Amino acid sequence: MSAQKYLLIFCFSFNSAVAQQLCNDMGAENGWGSWLGDVGIAQSGTQTWSPPPVLPSSPNFFLTNGTSIDPCTPGPNPGDPPIPLVAPNFGNASIMIGQPMTANSVAEQLTYQLTVTPQDTNFIFSYAIILQDAGHVVADQPFVSLCIYDSNGNQIPCGCFKYTGGPSLPDFYQANCGGSGTFYKPWTTAGVNLASYVGQTLTIVITNVDCAQGAHWTYSYWDFSCGTFLGSSGSSSSQCGQPDTLCAPSDPAIAYTYQWYQNGNPYTGPNATSQCITPIPQQGDTFVVAVYQPQSGCTFYMTYAPNASAVVASIMGATSICSGGVTTLTASGGINYSWSTGATTTSITISPSTTTTYSVIVSSGTCTDTAFSTITVTNSITAAANNSTICSGSTATLTATGGTNYLWNTGATTAAINVSSAGTYSVIVSSGICSDTAYAALTVNPNPTAAVSGNVAITQGQSTTLTASGGGTYLWSNGETNPSVFVSPLTTSVYCVTVTDINNCTDTACVTIYVEPLPCKNVFVPNAFSPNDDGENDILFVYGNCISEMDFKIYNRWGERVFETREQNKTWDGMYRGTVLNTGVFTYFLNGTYTDGETFNVKGNITLIR
Numbered sequence: 020m021s022a023q024k025y026l027l028i029f030c031f032s033f034n035s036a037v038a039q040q041l042c043n044d045m046g047a048e049n050g051w052g053s054w055l056g057d058v059g060i061a062q063s064g065t066q067t068w069s070p071p072p073v074l075p076s077s078p079n080f081f082l083t084n085g086t087s088i089d090p091c092t093p094g095p096n097p098g099d100p101p102i103p104l105v106a107p108n109f110g111n112a113s114i115m116i117g118q119p120m121t122a123n124s125v126a127e128q129l130t131y132q133l134t135v136t137p138q139d140t141n142f143i144f145s146y147a148i149i150l151q152d153a154g155h156v157v158a159d160q161p162f163v164s165l166c167i168y169d170s171n172g173n174q175i176p177c178g179c180f181k182y183t184g185g186p187s188l189p190d191f192y193q194a195n196c197g198g199s200g201t202f203y204k205p206w207t208t209a210g211v212n213l214a215s216y217v218g219q220t221l222t223i224v225i226t227n228v229d230c231a232q233g234a235h236w237t238y239s240y241w242d243f244s245c246g247t248f249l250g251s252s253g254s255s256s257s258q259c260g261q262p263d264t265l266c267a268p269s270d271p272a273i274a275y276t277y278q279w280y281q282n283g284n285p286y287t288g289p290n291a292t293s294q295c296i297t298p299i300p301q302q303g304d305t306f307v308v309a310v311y312q313p314q315s316g317c318t319f320y321m322t323y324a325p326n327a328s329a330v331v332a333s334i335m336g337a338t339s340i341c342s343g344g345v346t347t348l349t350a351s352g353g354i355n356y357s358w359s360t361g362a363t364t365t366s367i368t369i370s371p372s373t374t375t376t377y378s379v380i381v382s383s384g385t386c387t388d389t390a391f392s393t394i395t396v397t398n399s400i401t402a403a404a405n406n407s408t409i410c411s412g413s414t415a416t417l418t419a420t421g422g423t424n425y426l427w428n429t430g431a432t433t434a435a436i437n438v439s440s441a442g443t444y445s446v447i448v449s450s451g452i453c454s455d456t457a458y459a460a461l462t463v464n465p466n467p468t469a470a471v472s473g474n475v476a477i478t479q480g481q482s483t484t485l486t487a488s489g490g491g492t493y494l495w496s497n498g499e500t501n502p503s504v505f506v507s508p509l510t511t512s513v514y515c516v517t518v519t520d521i522n523n524c525t526d527t528a529c530v531t532i533y534v535e536p537l538p539c540k541n542v543f544v545p546n547a548f549s550p551n552d553d554g555e556n557d558i559l560f561v562y563g564n565c566i567s568e569m570d571f572k573i574y575n576r577w578g579e580r581v582f583e584t585r586e587q588n589k590t591w592d593g594m595y596r597g598t599v600l601n602t603g604v605f606t607y608f609l610n611g612t613y614t615d616g617e618t619f620n621v622k623g624n625i626t627l628i629r
Contacts, residue, residue, distance in 0.1 A: 045131055045223075045243035047082050048110045056080045056116075059126040063231045064158035066126040079127045081115040083240065091119070091149050091196040092203055099192050100205045106145040106242035107206060117227040117238025119149070120197060124233040129225040129241075139245040140214040141320045145206050146241050150191070152184045152200040153235035160184035161230045161237035167211060168222045175221065177317030178211050184235065189271040197236075206240070208268035210310060210319030247305070247322045265323045266295040267308040274314065280307040300325040332381035332390035341453040342399040345370040348392055353381035371396055402448035402457035410524035411466050414439045417459045422448035439463070469518035469528035476533045480543045480562040482507040485530060490518030496529075497554060507545075507556055510534050539565040540613050547626040550593035558590040559625065561609060569611030573625065576604065593627050602629045 045052070056075030059068035083104035093099040105113045116127050133139065148163050160183050167178030182188065182204070194201040213221070229236045267277050279286035279296050282305055290296050298306065306323040336348040349366040350356050357380040358367050369377065376393045400422050407415040418435040419425050425434050426447045438444065441463040447456050473485040486503040487493050493502050496515040506514060515529040537543060542563035548556045561571055566587055573582040573591060581595040593600050609621040 045133070046110050047112045047114050047242075051075055051080075051082070053131060054114070055130050057128045057130075059128070061124040061126045061161075061228045061231045063156075066128075066226075066228060068126070068128065072128070072130060075129060078118050078121075079116065079125065080129065082112050083115050084112045089119075089147075089149065089203075089240075091194040091201065092192075092205070093195070094192040094203070095195050096193065102147045102149075102203060102205055102240065104240070106147075106240065109145055109242040109244055113240050113242040114225075115238065115240050116225060117229075118236065119238050120236060122229055122234050122236040124229055124231060126226070126228040128227070131223045132220055133223060134220045135213045135216045135218065137217055140212060140217065141210065141322060142213045142243075142245055143208065143210040143319070143321055144241065144243045145208045146204075146239060147206045148182055148191075148204040148237065148239045149194060150182060150184055150188075150202055150204075150237045151197055151230070151235040152186060152202065153230040153232065154200070155184075155230065155232060157183055157185070159231040161235050162226075162228050163237055163239045164224075164226045165241075166224050166226075168224065169216065170220055175211070175213075175216065177312065177315055177319075180209075184230070184237070200235075207270055208321075209270065210268070210321060212317070212319045247324045262297040263300050263325050264295055264297045265306055265308075265325070267310055267321060269294050273312055276311045276313060278309045278311070280309070281305075283307075330381050330383050330386045330388040332379060332388035334377070334379060334390045334392040336392065337394075338392060339395045339397065339452055340370075341397055342372070343370070346394060348377060348379075348394075350379040350381055350390060352388060352390070353383040353386075355382045356380070357382075369394065397451055397453050400448055400450055400453040400455040402446065402455035404444070404446055404457040404459035406460045406462075408462040408464065408522070409439070410464050410522065412439075415461055417444055417446075417461065419446040419448055419457055419459075421455065421457070422450040422453075424449045464522040464524050466524045467518050467520040467526045469516060469526040471514070471516055471528045471530040473530070475530055476535065477508075478535045479509060479537050480507075480545060482556075483532060485514055485516075485532075487516040487518060487528065489526060489528075490520045492519045493517070494519075505555070506532065508532050508534050537562050537564055540617065540619075542566065542609065542611070542619055542621055544571075544607060544609060544621065544623060544625070546624060547628060548593070549628040551629060558592050560590040561587050563587070565614045567612045567614045567616075569609065571607065571609050573605050573607045575600075576606075581605065600627060603627055 051074055054075055055072035056079065057068050057070065057072040058079050059066045085104060087104050089102040089104060093101040105111060116129055118125065150163060151161055153160050162181055162183040164181035167175050169175055188202060191202040191204050194203045225241060227237060227239055269275060277292055277294055279291045281298065285291065286296060288296060288298050304325065308321050309318055311318050330353045332350060332352040334348050334350050337346040340346050345368055347366055347368045356365055357363055359378040360367055371394050374393065374395050376391055378389055378391045380387055380389050402419060402421040404417055404419040407417060409415045414437050416435050416437050426432055427436055428445045429436060438461055441461055444459045444461065445456055447454055467490040469487060469489045471485055471487050474483040477483050482505055484503055484505050494500055494517045495504050497504065511531065511533050513529055513531050515527055517525055517527045519525045542561065544561055545559060548559045550557050561569065569585060569587060571584050572580055574580050582591040605625045605627060607623060607625055612618050
């Protein structure tokens with residue numbers, strides 16, 4: 020949102036023969052007084068009004084009171100200020116103009132004809148604004164303005180300002196209602212010096228206009244004073260002989276400069292030209308600050324009259340509790356006590372659900388002082404810890420959450436611990452003054468017992484079946500996943516199987532298959548093989564010892580020779596002329612001579628399995 024000040028042009032009928040209306044009636048402490056309201060229609064760049072103005076009434080005009088906060092505030096960010104329904108330090112009632120969170124292209128206007136007396140020259144007002152950014156051209160955006168006119172209908176110097184919806188506005192905060200395009204300006208105090216207008220009748224005009232296109236809104240709060248302020252905090256008294264802080268208004272959009280005075284003379288204490296001073300007021304002291312606007316040359320004044328008190332109030336007691344806890348606050352420093360809870364005893368026992376500030380007015384005779392104590396409520400700790408299940412011989416990590424400090428029943432003080440024994444573990448989780456206890460159960464499952472059975476001694480060229488037991492699933496070292504595997508090792512080999520049960524616990528067993536070589540003159544050709552690259556029986560060759568020479572031929576069922584070799588170490592991989600042969604039965608012929616000259620002739624069938 021962008022803050023822009025415009026020349027405001029309105030049409031009014033100014034009547035020079037009006038009854039004298041005083042500044043002290045503008046704050047609405049006694050009702051609407053001489054305020055007049057008008058409701059119109061928001062149009063692009065202008066408004067259509069429905070004269071004549073009448074006594075203001077709902078739903079467009081309200082008088083606010085009490086200690087409640089505007090529902091759109093504070094904003095979502097930590098430290099965002101609220102907007103009380105009544106302006107701080109301005110009395111017990113304020114004015115609200117506009118319909119909150121209602122977009123109907125409505126325009127509202129309040130007017131007040133003020134006859135300036137010598138007591139009205141320090142015209143001070145405070146305002147707060149809730150404004151939406153409609154994303155339209157400036158002429159269609161919602162806006163809020165105030166302007167003071169002289170008896171001729173002319174704007175008085177430094178008497179007008181206007182806030183219009185837009186993307187970036189200094190000293191505005193994101194509101195907690197109406198979406199991301201809703202912003203608010205907290206109560207801001209400003210002033211106008213009316214010394215040049217004593218005896219004249221001025222017209223104060225407040226204008227509150229919704230979006231001209233009908234979908235966005237604005238509303239605002241106002242309060243007025245021409246009198247004396249007690250101090251920056253609105254306290255009814257300061258500690259006698261102790262410093263009291265007085266602060267002049269500030270506005271990020273205006274580069275104010277300041278000059279402080281004490282009892283009519285320039286203030287001689289520190290920071291006399293700063294926004295705030297910290298004098299030690301005495302009974303009857305009056306402080307005035309001149310607030311300058313260097314760019315415009317305008318100046319206004321505010322008067323402060325702290326009421327020095329000989330009473331020094333204090334509160335003792337714990338200021339931090341856990342949710343649901345209690346604390347006792349005890350006041351001292353006077354004879355009589357009046358707490359913000361309504362209690363009139365020296366001590367109160369409280370159990371706030373959220374962080375809350377308590378105050379007590381301590382009095383002794385005509386002197387009073389106020390003390391405050393903020394009770395910080397820390398959210399209760401919710402401790403948690405994870406259960407775990409492991410297999411025997413393993414270690415589990417139990418982790419606690421929910422706080423900053425941890426104490427396990429094992430004595431460990433870390434958030435996580437490693438354990439291997441079954442049982443229930445407890446942990447006390449704490450953060451600051453709050454704590455909670457969580458429990459974690461560790462279940463330890465036994466491991467399965469793996470076993471392998473089968474013939475462990477074979478002759479070269481033979482096969483054996485190995486069968487595993489002890490679990491639910493199996494994984495052999497050759498990649499097989501069945502409980503039983505069929506193996507034909509050429510040499511003595513070790514086969515291992517990992518057994519896994521339903522709890523995902525495992526055990527491993529291994530077996531050695533001893534392969535005896537074939538005796539001399541014992542020629543052997545397997546009757547089946549499976550060339551599927553699984554590492555088992557992928558090739559076919561002639562087994563036997565003491566072979567001097569040989570001729571090994573294999574034919575398909577049509578009589579085609581698909582393989583021939585005269586070398587015992589040459590193998591057949593189930594290929595013929597570069598083509599993978601399908602499953603089938605083949606016939607072989609094997610002729611040869613042993614090393615002692617004896618000949619042999621063997622024939623038979625071979626099954627190729629895919």
